[in-house]
Structures are given as C-alpha cells and as structure tokens.
Amino acid sequence: MKCFLRAFVFATAAMTVGAQAAEDSADNLGKQIFQEGSGEMPACSVCHTLSDAGGTGEIGPNLDDMMPDSDRVRVAVHDGVGVMPAYGEGLSAAEIDAVASYVSSVSRH
Amino acid sequence: MKENLRIPRRHFLVGAAGTAYAGALLGTGTGAAFAQDGDLPDYVAWKEPGAFIQHSANTLETMRGEIGSVVTPNDLLFVRNNLPSLTEEEAGEADAWEVSVEGVAEPRALTVAELKAMDIEQVASVLQCSGNGRGFFEHETSGSQWLTGAAGNVIWTGVPVASVVEALGGAVDGAQWMTGTGGENIPDGIDPLTVMVERSVPIASHQQAILAWELNGEPLPLAHGGPLRLVVPGYYGVNNIKHIKRLAFTEEESQANIQQSGYRVREVGESGAPDQPSMFDMSVKSWVTHPLMDASTGRVLISGVALGGTETLERIEVSTDGGASWSEARFTGPDLGPFAWRSFVIAADLSPGTHRIASRATTVSGATQPEEFSANHRGYGHNGWSDHGVDVTVS
Numbered sequence: 001m002k003c004f005l006r007a008f009v010f011a012t013a014a015m016t017v018g019a020q021a022a023e024d025s026a027d028n029l030g031k032q033i034f035q036e037g038s039g040e041m042p043a044c045s046v047c048h049t050l051s052d053a054g055g056t057g058e059i060g061p062n063l064d065d066m067m068p069d070s071d072r073v074r075v076a077v078h079d080g081v082g083v084m085p086a087y088g089e090g091l092s093a094a095e096i097d098a099v100a101s102y103v104s105s106v107s108r109h
Numbered sequence: 110m111k112e113n114l115r116i117p118r119r120h121f122l123v124g125a126a127g128t129a130y131a132g133a134l135l136g137t138g139t140g141a142a143f144a145q146d147g148d149l150p151d152y153v154a155w156k157e158p159g160a161f162i163q164h165s166a167n168t169l170e171t172m173r174g175e176i177g178s179v180v181t182p183n184d185l186l187f188v189r190n191n192l193p194s195l196t197e198e199e200a201g202e203a204d205a206w207e208v209s210v211e212g213v214a215e216p217r218a219l220t221v222a223e224l225k226a227m228d229i230e231q232v233a234s235v236l237q238c239s240g241n242g243r244g245f246f247e248h249e250t251s252g253s254q255w256l257t258g259a260a261g262n263v264i265w266t267g268v269p270v271a272s273v274v275e276a277l278g279g280a281v282d283g284a285q286w287m288t289g290t291g292g293e294n295i296p297d298g299i300d301p302l303t304v305m306v307e308r309s310v311p312i313a314s315h316q317q318a319i320l321a322w323e324l325n326g327e328p329l330p331l332a333h334g335g336p337l338r339l340v341v342p343g344y345y346g347v348n349n350i351k352h353i354k355r356l357a358f359t360e361e362e363s364q365a366n367i368q369q370s371g372y373r374v375r376e377v378g379e380s381g382a383p384d385q386p387s388m389f390d391m392s393v394k395s396w397v398t399h400p401l402m403d404a405s406t407g408r409v410l411i412s413g414v415a416l417g418g419t420e421t422l423e424r425i426e427v428s429t430d431g432g433a434s435w436s437e438a439r440f441t442g443p444d445l446g447p448f449a450w451r452s453f454v455i456a457a458d459l460s461p462g463t464h465r466i467a468s469r470a471t472t473v474s475g476a477t478q479p480e481e482f483s484a485n486h487r488g489y490g491h492n493g494w495s496d497h498g499v500d501v502t503v504s
Contacts, residue, residue, distance in 0.1 A: 046298045058193055059296055059304060061165040071249070079251040079487065082347075083191040083304045085366050086380060 026094075030102025033095055040090045044099070047084070052106035060084055063107045074100035152194050153332050157184045164253035167193065171258035174398055176414065178452040179442040180233070181261030183325050186333065189238045189259060191306050191367070192293035194332050195352050199294070203328060203336035208320065212288075212358030214278025221322055221337055228272035230319050233264045233445035234342035235416045236349065239372055239388040242482075242491030248377050250488035257396045257497065262414070262450045265340045267321030270356070274315065284358035287315045289339040289350030307365040308348050308372075310341055310389055312358060317342050317448075320353065342448035343419035345388045345490075347372055374485045381487075391418035393478055394492040395425055395453070395470040397499055404503050409459050411438070413468050416450035420472035425453045431465035432480060432495065438468070459503045467498035 034053045037043040045055030049062040060081075068076070077096050080086035087096070149156055150166045162170040167190040175185055200206065204222040219227075237260040244254035253259070270287070274280055291306035321340045322329050329335035334351025341348045347367070362368050362383070370381035372388040379385075395415035415425045421444075426435040438455035445451075453468070471477040482493035491497075 042299045042303075046296055047304065057296060061167065066165050072251075075249055075251040080371065080381075081252045082189075083306060083367050083371065085303050086370065089380060 026098045027102045027105060029095065030098035030100070031106075033091075033099050034102060038091055038095055041087045044103075050103065050107060063103055067107045068104060069108075070097075070100040070104035073103045152196075153188055155184060155330075156186075156188075160185050161187075162258065164255075167191075168253045170253070170255055171261065173257050173396075174401055176258065176261060176398060178412070178414070179262065179445070180325060181263055183263075183327060183330065183333075186236070186261040186263060186324075187238070187259045188332055189253070189346060190332070190351070191347070192291070192295075192304065195292065195294075197331065200331055200336055200352070203322065206336040208337055208353050209355045210273060210277055210357075211355065212281050212284050213274055214281065217277065219273070224268045224273070224320055224337070225322070227276060228268045229266065230269045230272075231264055231266045232317070232319060232340070232342050232448065233262065234340065234448035235260060235262050235391065235450050236346055237261075237391060237416075239345040239347055239489045240487070242497070243488035245491055245493070245496035246484055246488045248484050248488075250486075252487065257398075259346075262416075262445075264325050264445075265319060265321040265338075265342075266323035266326070267319040267337075267340065270315045270318040270320060270339075273320065273356075274358070280312065280315075280358040283360050284312055286310065286359045286362055287312050287318065287341075288355075288357045288359045288363050289348075289353050290355035290357075290363075291350050292352035292354035302365050304367075305365050306347075306350060306367060307363040308350060308368055309359065309362040310344060310348050314341050314344065314389075315358075320356070343390050345372075345391055347388060372487075372489070374487075374489055377484050377486050379486055388489055391416065392490060392492050393417050393420070393422075393470050393472050393476045394497075395468040395478065395494070396497040397427070397466050397468050400466075400501050401499050402501060404459060404501055406461055406503055407458060409457050409503075410454055411457055411466060412441075412452060412454040414450045414452050415440075415468065415470035417447055417470065417472040417476075419447055420474055420476065421447045422451055423471045423473045423475075425451075425471075426469045427453075427455045427457070428467045428469070428498075429457050429459060429464045431498065432467055432469075435469065459501070461503050463500050463502050465498050466501050467494050469494045 034044040047057040047059035051064050078088035160175045169188040171187045206221045207218045209218045240252050241255045241259035243250050244256045286309035288309040295301045318341045321338050337353050339350040339353045369383050373381040373385035375385045397413035399412045425438045427438045428435045438453045440451045441454050442452050469478050478492050478494045480495045482491045
C-alpha cells in the first residue's frame, strides 16, 4: 500500500510538473509572438504596452491597465477589434491560445 | 419612485446601490467591463466622473440613465476611439488644421479657418457605435460589450461637404465613394493600411455630410475628433472620421483594413470580407432610460429615447408586460430632424411585482424594431426591442 501511494504521489507530481512545463512552454511561445510577431502578424508590442514583454506601443489598449482574461485576448486576436485586424487565419489556434494565456497571465499579476 | 439614476454622479460608486446597479447593467461576457472606478484617462479628464463604464482607455460607455434627453452634453457623451486621440501639441492651432480635398476638379488643402468662411450648417444627429448593443448577443464577440451607452444625440456645426465640393469645381467623373482619412499617428513597423482609420461611404451621403468644428456649440474636443471631423448624419460612428486630414472622392473603396474586412456584417464564424454589408446607415431603435430597476406602485413615468436612423419617426410604443401588449407613448421635446433621436414618455400604473418594460419605434416608411435581432459575428447593429427591455421591480 505504501509503495502504491508512493507511486501515485510520484506520478501525480510528474503530471503536475509536465503540465507546468507545457504551460511555461506555451507562455514562452506567447511572449515570443508578442515580441516578434508571427508570419503576417506584426509584433503585438508595435501597438500594445505590456511591461513583461517590454512592449511600449500606444496604438491599442495598454494591456497592463486592461488586464484582459485569456478569452478576451483570444477572441480579440482571432476576430480583431475595431482597427485591430483579425489574425484568426494568420495564426494557428495553438499560437492564439499561447498569446492569450501569456497576456492574461502577465497582465493580471 | 426610487431614483436609482439620480444618485449624485460623484458618489455613484461609493454606495452599495451603485455597485448593484452597475453589475445589473454590465453583463458577464468575456469583455465585461467594470463601472469606472478611478480617474478617467487624461484625454477625457474633463468628462463627468462616474457617468461612464470604462471598457478600456479608449472606450467609455455612458451609463444608461445618463445619456441626457434631447441632447447629450459633451461631458456625458460616450467615447470610442479606434486609435488614440491626438494631443493638443499634435493637433496644433485649431483654425490652422488642414484637410486635403481630393477627387474634385480643383483639389487643394483647406484650413479650418478657410472652411469657416465658406459656409455653415448645423445638424442634429445620433452618434452611435456600430457595436452598441453588442453585449446583448449571446455568442462570444470581440470588442467592447456595449449595451445602450455607445450612443448620444448631438448638434454639430460645420461646413456642408456639398458646399466645399461645389467651391472646388465638383467631384470628378466616376467617383462612387466619399473617403475620409483620419490624422492619427501610425507607428513604424506596421503597414498603415492595417490600422489606419480610413472609411469610404457611398458618395450620395455627401449631400448630408458636414466637416464639423463644433460639438454642441463648443469647439470640437480632441477626444471627439477635433479640430475637424467628417460627420455623416445617419451613419454609424466609424464613418465619422476624426481629425480628418484627407477627404477624397474616389472610384474605389478605401483599401484600409477597417473598410475591407472591418465593420462587415456576416454570419457568426465567418471572416470579414468586402462583399459583405458594411456598417453604413443606422436603423430604427429605441430604449427606455427610466426607470431601470425599481419603482413604487402607482403612476410611473416611463421615458427613453428613439431614433429612426435616417428616417423620421412615426411612433413609439411602450410595453410593460414584455411585449404582450403595447401602448403608444408621446414624443417629448423638439423634433430635430431625421438623424436625431427623440425623447419619449408614457405614464403607466404598475402593480407590485416585476415588469418587463420595452419600447418599440417605427419610422414613417414603416420600418420598425424587430423583437429579436439575428446574431452576426462581430455583434453589430443590434436593435431588437426584447433585449433592450428592462426588468423593473415595483414594490
């Protein structure tokens, strides 16, 4: 029983570490896209301020102030907002999710 | 009657009642905003504190009970700036601001001072964001989750575009569109067409358009597009180009993203494209502004505003039972023309309980508000009377 529990705890810990690693990886990708853009999409920082990414753009909303949740970022990137173009066809779903996860996590600190 | 909406604005967010009221109006969508709970951004610091829901620094929604009646005062008027407003330094002396008029027989740049000497007109019109009412849609939409407050009724003063065109020898043959370009700064590192505010509207609309330098009798604030703004009465806000620096009569629509794929009405899930309807002229719409939450039993004055878009209103009806029955309400105040809204009122005797109060406007041509408004991807143009209704509890 002890062994079983140990194995269970170990497995659970490994899964947690794995999930954390995947999340970190997604955030790294999100930060990279934010700073450098991807394909046709220019860097988010051209237009947006986000201190974690060193972004100082003043065209779109200041994301440090706005503190959007990930859904709000995801739908904004996918569909566009006002003059902000839609990047739903230029970015993969994984890339959009990565940006959404990254922006929401660092702006809400 | 309980005066929820007359809580002194400066104290609005202090009391629990204010918080509850704001929460009731804001919804819980992905773009849900919070009632303005701090200082307004510097560029609109002159506006009435506490009268707005701040979706972002560039999007301020007037609270439902604060829009005024006949005319919306400047300090209560909503703000939706696609790009940051110009600073005073960037705009410079108002009378020296130049707009380049192109696509006419004698193209040239004209200063505001020159325009002021050319001709003058005043027009009352509703200024309304394309996404006003977006927050009522059930599907997930990007952009500010406006409910009713991305709208105001204002009086513009300026020169008729038709007078300018005539003075410059008329529009060139083949021109189909009137294209306005905003003077906002575009950062390096991005193709200007992706973010610039440049809209084309059908050329016929230039007959009612003006180049405006005053808003409600005051110099046009920078936050609302000063020193000079193209106003196309009856058209959604985005077509009214702020800080206008170029006015052109063109054969083709603007190639800017905001024209080609932005502000296009399409099915949920579709991408924006030039062959879809663009957000040009506004449709008939109305909403109640008082009461919004509670009332006492007995006689209650139900009031609100109604617009015909580009047409004169024929009638306005109010229901206190969720649309099961309707009574014709009375327009109050002056008729300021087909592009303006009219305030309305009706007296009702309400029994204890919850009443769903709704309003329904109809124009002279018979256009009327639908009960439901079909969903579209970006959540534009909602004028369904059902979603615009309010539940009022009578005790």
